[in-house]
Amino acid sequence: MRGLKGSGPSGGGGVPGGPSFSYSFQGDPHAIFAEFFGGRSPFDQFFHRNGGGPDGENMDTEDPFARFGMGGSGMGGFPRSFSTGMGGGGMGGQMVEKHQDPPVLHDLRVTLEEVFSGCTKRMKISHKRLNADRRTTRMEDKILEVEIKKGWKEGTKVTFPKEGDETPTNIPADVVFVVKDKPHPVFRRDGSDIVYPAKVSLREALCGCMVNAPTLDGRTVAVTTGDVVHPGMKRRITGEGLPLPKRPDRRGDLLVEYQVTFPERLSQSAKETIAQVLPP
Known part of the structure; x- marks a missing residue:
């Protein structure tokens, strides 16, 4: 043939x-x-x-x-535009499934006064962003505004979606700010209550006393007691604490916590007098 x-x-x-x-x-x-x-x-x-x-x-x-490439070199050719390989540039290229990076956590320190009144914090972050070619990256600064609402508790989280680093192979992570209390020079926080440690002398503890307790809005509240004060005893002043997170129109309490100061030494005559007055 x-x-x-x-x-x-x-x-x-x-x-x-x-x-x-x-x-x-x-x-x-x-x-x-x-x-x-x-x-x-x-x-x-x-x-x-x-x-x-x-x-x-x-x-x-x-x-x-x-x-379809059938002229010149044989009848069985593929079209010139066909690609039988599995490379990323041809028709057989595989799509890469992107996954989101884990959240990036940042502590956000706030004072009790800021929690009492509410405020806005401006936080500067630096993150990677893709250039126009979608392959190379650049560093970019951004200001994120965090609204601190009245009464927010420590541990409250504020999330900014996909503000983490961006690369060709990932979905940017969420940036999360976690509210943390700054140490206060006067008060200690207990949920929506605030605790004021009031120092009293042994004499005041035994004979009765009055304490001027400060408040977060700059006032003072007089707290009087005629009873014997035990170390660690507390007096509650209703409605002088922090706003409630879900009911900011209502407030927690101010707790006056008594700390009794004992004298470092007593004279012999003072000891004899106390021994005659105090029950055995």
Whole structure:
């Protein structure tokens, strides 16, 4: 047959000792299709090469053999635009699934006065951002405004979505600010209550006393007691604490916590007097 050539004995995967053949098409594909279909191209009736038909103007009338790589070097070629590899740039490229990074936590220190009145904190952060090419990054500063609401408790979190570092392979992390109380020179916080440690002498503790307790809004409240004061005893003043987180129109309490100061030494006469007055 024309187009078939015997290549002689071969050690390939054929029958041992038998002939082996290879095939190479040498003809004109246009002529083959003309012989079977009666025309130079089997697609003429669909494409109307000279513009015939209602949609002829918009049809691609390029030679289908050349377009699909069938001319010149054989009939079995793939289209030149096809890609059978799995590289990222071809049709077989795989999409990379992005995952979000874990949250980035920052402590946000606030005073009791700021929790009492509410405030806005301006926090500066630096994070990576993608450039226009979506591959390289740059460092960028940003100011985040954190609104501290009245009465917020320690541990309250404020989240800014996707303000972490951005790279080509990730989803930026959320930036989270966690409210922390700054140590106060006068008060100690207990939820929505505030505790004022009031120092009294042993004499005041035994004989009664009055304490001027300060408040967060700058006032003082007089707290009087005629009872014997035990170390650690507390007196509650209603409504002088911090605003309640869910009811900022209402407030917690101010707790006056007595701390009794004992004398470092007593004279012999003082000891004898106290021994006669105090019960055994």
